[in-house]
Amino acid sequence: MPDGFQGGTRPSILVVEDEAALLTLLRYNLEKQGFRVEEATDGQEALLRIAESKPDLVLLDWMLPSLSGIEVCRQIRRRPATRDLPVIMVTARTENMDTVRALDTGADDYITKPFAVEALLARIRALLRRSAVVAEKGSLAFGDLAMDQGAHRVTRGGRPVHLGPTEYRLLEYFMSHPRRVFSREQLLDAVWGRDIHVELRTVDVHIRRLRKAINGEGEADLIRTVRSAGYALDTE
Numbered sequence: 001m002p003d004g005f006q007g008g009t010r011p012s013i014l015v016v017e018d019e020a021a022l023l024t025l026l027r028y029n030l031e032k033q034g035f036r037v038e039e040a041t042d043g044q045e046a047l048l049r050i051a052e053s054k055p056d057l058v059l060l061d062w063m064l065p066s067l068s069g070i071e072v073c074r075q076i077r078r079r080p081a082t083r084d085l086p087v088i089m090v091t092a093r094t095e096n097m098d099t100v101r102a103l104d105t106g107a108d109d110y111i112t113k114p115f116a117v118e119a120l121l122a123r124i125r126a127l128l129r130r131s132a133v134v135a136e137k138g139s140l141a142f143g144d145l146a147m148d149q150g151a152h153r154v155t156r157g158g159r160p161v162h163l164g165p166t167e168y169r170l171l172e173y174f175m176s177h178p179r180r181v182f183s184r185e186q187l188l189d190a191v192w193g194r195d196i197h198v199e200l201r202t203v204d205v206h207i208r209r210l211r212k213a214i215n216g217e218g219e220a221d222l223i224r225t226v227r228s229a230g231y232a233l234d235t236e
C-alpha cells in the first residue's frame with residue numbers, strides 16, 4: 001500500500017488525455033502510487049465521467065478533441081456540484097500567457113509537457129491535501145466575511161461566496177492572521193507548501209480570483225495589496 005492512503009479510501013483521479021501512450025503511462029504511474037484512475041479521451045467524455053463518477057481530482061489536457069481543456073474547466077467551475085473539484089491543467093506549450101490563461105479558466109494548478117512523473121505526483125498530492133475538508137475545524141470571521149471551516153462554507157454579508165480549493169486555503173490563511181501582510185513567498189509556503197515549485201505570479205492569479213469572489217458589487221475590497229511587500233486581509 002502506498003504511503004498516505006492506509007485505512008482510507010484511495011483518491012480517484014480522472015485523467016483526460018487523447019494521447020494513448022501518455023494515458024497508459026499516467027495510469028501506470030498513478031495506480032502504482034495507490035490512486036484509482038478513470039480515463040476520458042475527449043472533453044465531452046470528461047464532463048460525463050465527472051458527473052457520473054465524481055473523481056477527487058481531474059488531470060486535464062489543454063488540447064483535446066470535441067471540447068478543449070479550457071472549456072471543460074470552465075464548465076466544471078460553472079456547475080455547482082463540481083465548483084470545488086481540484087483541476088490540474090496539462091499544457092503542451094510554454095508561453096507565459098498560456099499558463100496564466102490556464103489558471104484564469106479556473107484550474108488550480110498546471111504542468112507543462114513534457115514533465116517528470118515525480119513532479120506531477122507532487123502537484124497532485126499537494127492539491128489533494130489543500131482541498132481536503134477538515135471537518136473538525138471551527139469558524140473564522142473578519143468584518144462581514146464568515147468562514148465555516150467544518151462545512152467549508154464562506155459568506156460575505158450573508159451572501160454565499162464560492163471559492164476554488166486554492167482560494168479557500170488562501171482566504172483561510174488570511175482570516176487566521178487578519179491585517180498581517182504576507183509576501184508572495186510566505187503565501188506560497190503556507191498555502192501551496194514548500195515541497196512544490198510554483199512561480200510567484202501564480203499567487204497573484206489566485207489573489208485576483210479570491211478578490212473577484214469575495215468582493216461583490218459596491219463592496220469594499222478586503223484584500224490590500226502592499227506594494228513590494230505582498231498582501232493582507234484588511235479593511236483599509
Ligand code: CA
Pocket residue numbers: 017018019061062063064
Ligand atoms: Ca492532447
